[in-house]
Amino acid sequence: MKFGKNLRNEVAQKLPEWEGEFISYKDLKKQLNLIAPWNDKETKRPRKRPRMAIDNCVMMEEQNTNLTGEETGFIQLLRDELEKINSFFDDKEEEYVIRLKELRDEVAILEGSGGNATQVIRDLLDFYREMVLLLRYGVLNLEGLRKIVKKHKKKTGSFVLSPFMLRVLQQPFFSTDLLHKLLRECEATLRQLLLPI
Known part of the structure; x- marks a missing residue:
């Protein structure tokens, strides 16, 4: 099964409410298909890879x-998609910081009152699952970006987007340190509830 179909199936099954937030792989492929292949006789493309300044990672398409x-x-569509992915990821991380604090406050109140922790445990587990899904979101989008850049290179014979993937690896949706920290804190809170001292 092709990547685009896999992406649509996974989103429909696991994250239907996030559907519009994933890379629009189909739109990118449509736009890519409008570009003339580099081996067309009318299209004059360099057969050699253009030089890239290593010390200055400016996007080649800007030059x-x-x-x-x-x-x-x-x-431009590729840049817009990258912005959309980062925006969604950043918003979710901010939401998760607030949500974890609220859940930890609930745990503190619960410990003070000696009440039943079942609902809070369920909420923490659901929250944990959602954070893991956000990690998956990042991986799927990274794979989509990698594949579409590879298709561009194959079709055009151009390395114009080579620095783009270096830029992608520096984006918030790829830097998951905060999300991993939140996952560890959620795990610690669950241990605190499930294994009281």
Whole structure:
């Protein structure tokens, strides 16, 4: 099964409420299909890879004036998708910081009153699962970006997007330190409830 179908199936099964937040792989493929292949006789593409300044990781498409309108449209859509993914991921992380604090406050109140912890445990487990799904969200989007950049390179023969993947690896949705910290704190809170001293 192709990546686009896998992505749609996984989103429909596990994260239907996040459907519009994933990479629009289908739209990117449509835009990519508008670009003329580099081996077309009418298309004059360099066969050699353009030099890239290692010390200055400026996107090559910003330097390249030989881009067609279709290529520029593809690159803009790619940037928009990256922004959408990061925005959603950042919003979710902020939401999770607040939600974990609220759940920990509930645990503190519960410990003070000696009440039943069943509902709080369920809430913590649901919260934990959702954070794990956000990690999966990042992985799926990274894979989608990697695949579409690879398809672009194969179709155009151009390495114009090579630095793009370096930029992607520095994005918030790829840097999951905060999310892993929240997962560890959630685990500690669950241990505190399930294994009281």
